[in-house]
Amino acid sequence: MKTELSLLNRTLELYRYPKLSHDKLQAWDAGDEYLITHVEEQNFNRGQHILVLNDNFGALSCWLSSQHVVTTVSDSFISQQGIHANLAHNHCASVNVISSVENWPNHVDLVIMQIPRNNRYLTWQLSQIRALYGDSCQVIAVNKAKEIHSSTLKLFEKHLGHTTTSLAWKKHRLVFSQGDQPNPPHVEPYTTWRVEEEAMTLSNLPNVYSGESLDLGARFFLPHLPGHAKYHDIIDLGCGNGVLSVKLRQLNPDATITSVDESYMAVESAKNNILLNHLSNEKARFVANNCLDGFSAQTQDLVVCNPPFHQQQAITDHIAWQMFCDAKHVLRTGGELLVIGNRHLGYDKKLEKLFGKRQVKLVATNAKFVILQATK
Template sequence: MKPALTLHERTLNLTRFPVRKIETLQAWDAADEYLINHTHDMELDPQRPILIFNDSFGALSCWFSTQGNVTSITDSFVAKQGCITNLKANQLPQINIIDCLAELPEDPQLVLIKLPKNHRLLSWQLQQLCNHLPEDCVVIGAAKVKEIHTSTLKLCEKYLGETRTSLAVKKARLVFIKPNPALAQPMPAPKKWDVPEHGITLTNHANVFSGESLDIGARLLLKHIPQKSKYTDIIDLGCGNGVIGIKAAQLNPQANITCVDESFMAVASCEANARLNLKVPEQIKTVVTNCLDSIQYSSADLILCNPPFHQQTTITDHIAWQMFCDAKQVLRPKGQLIVIGNRQLGYDEKLKRLFGNVDIIAQNDKFIVYQSGK
C-alpha cells in the first residue's frame, strides 16, 4: 500500500479510515490525481468557496485546503473522520465539512465531484447544485472510466447543464459540466413506499441503501426479529432507513432501540420513519458513527445487523468483521447478535471464530440469518 501522494513537488501522507494494522488499499485514486493535475494552474480566489463532493478519505480536501475556502460535502461519517485525520496528520488548515442535507456555501467558484455509483445520490446532488451555483462556477466530476456510463452523463445534462468528457488517464476520466440555471427545479421529496405485511411506511433520502423498495435481505430478517420481555436495550447496527429497528420497537415496546449508521442520510431517514410508524418515536435513538465506536460496552441485550460488503466502490469484508467485533464488546453477557448475509460471504465462520457459537435460524436461496450468543 502506497501511503504518500506526491504531485507537483508536494507530498501528502494519507491513510484510509478506520485505520487497520495491515492496510492493502490506498486513500486516493487516479481520479483524485487527475482532478489535482487538471486544476493545478487554475487561478483561484482565496475568498470564494471551493466545494468538494464525496471525497472518500480527504485526499482532495487536503490538497485544496491551502488554496482557498474549502467545504467538503459528504454523506459518510467514515469519510468525514478520514478527512479530519488526514488534515491533522499533514498539519493542514481545518476545512468546513458538512453532510449532504446541509445548505451549501454561497457563490462557489469551483466544484469538484467524485461521481458516486448511486445515481439517486448523483441526481440529488446535481439538482442541489443547479439551484445554487453562479454561472461562472467551474464544475468538474471525476471517476474511474468504468464507472462513467452514458446514463451518468445524461443525468449531468438533465439536472445541471451541458456536459463533456476528457480523455482517459490512468483509467480515470473527468466530466466537465457547465451550470445552466434554466434547469433549476424544486428539490425532490424523499421516496416513500409501504411494507403492508408489516404495517410500516418508509421514506428514504437519496443515498440510503435500497432506496425505492425493501431489499430482500431485510425482508427475510424482518420475519425473525425476536419478541421477548427481557430485552431492555436493542441495537439496529447499520440501520439504513431504520426498518429493522422500527419492527424491533413494535415487537418490543418495553425496549430502548438504538439505530446506528455511518450515513447521515440513513440516520435522517430513520428518524423520519420513527415518526411515521411509532406511537412513541422517542423509543428510537439514532447515532451517526463508525460501527459501534461510540456505544458503551455491555449495554445491549440484542443486536440486529445487516452488514454492508463494500466501502465506497471497494468490495470488502472488514466492515462486517469490525461490526461483529464491536457487537461482542457492546453485548451484555448472554446477549445475542442476529446477522443476515449473502450465502457466499461465509459469516458463519467469522461468527464462530469470534463468539465460539453460531446457529442458522432462517435461510433462503440467497440469504442466511445467523445467531450468536455472548
C-alpha cells in the same frame, strides 16, 4: 500499501479510516490525482471558495486547502473521520467539513465532485448545485471512464446544464458542467413507498441503500426479528433506512432502540421512518458512527446486523468483522447478535471464532441468505 500522494512537487501522507495495520487499500485513487492536476493547471486565483463533494478520505480537501477556502460535504461518517485525521496529519489549513444533511454554503466559485455510485444521490447533488449556484460556478467531476455512461452525462445535462468530458487518463475521465439548464426538474429529497406485507411506510433520503423498494435481505430478515420483554436495550447496527428499527419498535414497544449507520442520510431516514409509522421515539436513539465506537460494554440485550461488504468503492470484509467484535463488546452476558448475510460470505465461521462454536446457531436460510444467532 502506498501512503504518499506525490504530485507537482508536493507530497501528502494519507491514510484510510479506520487505520488498519495491514491495510492494502490506499486512501485516494487516480480520479483524485486527475482532479488535482487539472485544477492546478487552470491556475485559479488563490482564495477561491471550492465545494468538494464525496471526498473519500481527504485527498482533495487536503490538497486544495493550501490555496483555497474549502467546504467538504460527505454523507459518510467514516470518510469525515478520515478527512479530519488526514487534515491534521498533514498540518493543512482549516476545512469546513459538513454532513450531507446540513446546509451547503450560499456561494461557491467551483464545485469539485467524485461522482457517487448511487444515481439518485448524484441526481440530488446536481439539482442542489443548479438550485443554489446556477451558472455562477463551474462543476468538475470525475469517475472511472467505464462508469461514465451516456446516461450519466444525460443526468448532468438534465439537472445541471451543458456538459462535456475530457480524454481518459489512468482509466478515469473528467466531466465538465455548467449550471445553465433553464428548466431543471424539481427533485424531492425523500422517496416514499409502501411495504404492504408489513403494513409499513418507508421514506428515504437519496443516498440510502435500496431506497425505492425493500431489499431481499431485509425482506427475509423481518419475519425473524424477535419480540420479548427480555430485550430492554437493542441496537440496529447498519440501520439503513431503519426498516429493521421500525419492526423492532413494533415488536418491542418498551425497549430502548439505537439505530446506527455510517451514512448521515441513513440515520436521518431511520429517524423519520419511526415517526412516519406513528411509533414513539421517546426511547429511540439515532447515531452516525463507525460501527459501535465509543459504546459502553455490556449495555445491550440484542444487536441486529446486516453488514455491508464494501467501503466506498472497495470490497472488504473488515467492516463485518468490526461489527461482530463491537456487538460482542456491547452485549450483556446472555445477549444475542442476530446477523443476516449472503450464504457465500461465511459469517458462521467468523461468529464461531468470536463467540464459540456452541454459541452460534442457524435461525433460517434460503437460496441466497442465512440468518445466524450468536449468544454471548
